[in-house]
Amino acid sequence: MPRSVAPIVRRGSLRAIAQPALIAADLLLRPWRPDDDGDVAAVIAAFADPEIQRWGARDIRDADRARAWLRRWDTGWAAETDACWAVARDGVVIARVALRRLDMHLHSRSDPPHHPKTPQRPSVDVLYDPPRVSRTVG
Secondary structure: OOOOOOOOOOOOOOOOOOOOOEEEOOEEEEEOOOOOHHHHHHHHHHHHOHHHHHHOOOOOOOHHHHHHHHHHHHHHHHHOOOEEEEEEEOOEEEEEEEEEEEEOOOOOOOOOOOOOOOOOOOEEEEEEEOOHHHHHHO
């Protein structure tokens, strides 16, 4: 059955552009850089935080694992399923913010209800993950 509602964002429109950097007050939200030693160190430090370890399922203790995790975000942008930004202040990464499980397309009411891949409206999970250093700064 043809859809009666046009997609909110056409498929392919995100992967057709580079992931943007965003400025909010004194913060810069920018794509993660897997080849940047500072980004890699920030990921390793974040995953060493006991609070993140408590809730996270990943064990990222070395540069190779950190780089692989960061490359995953490039893949998510290209697949139009995820978007993740490093949040930096004065050039230092202090947090990450992510849009996870992007589904920017309305689904028809004829799609199976409650099927995990066919929500009834556009959806996204929002994640904000400040490492311990930024939790103490505010």
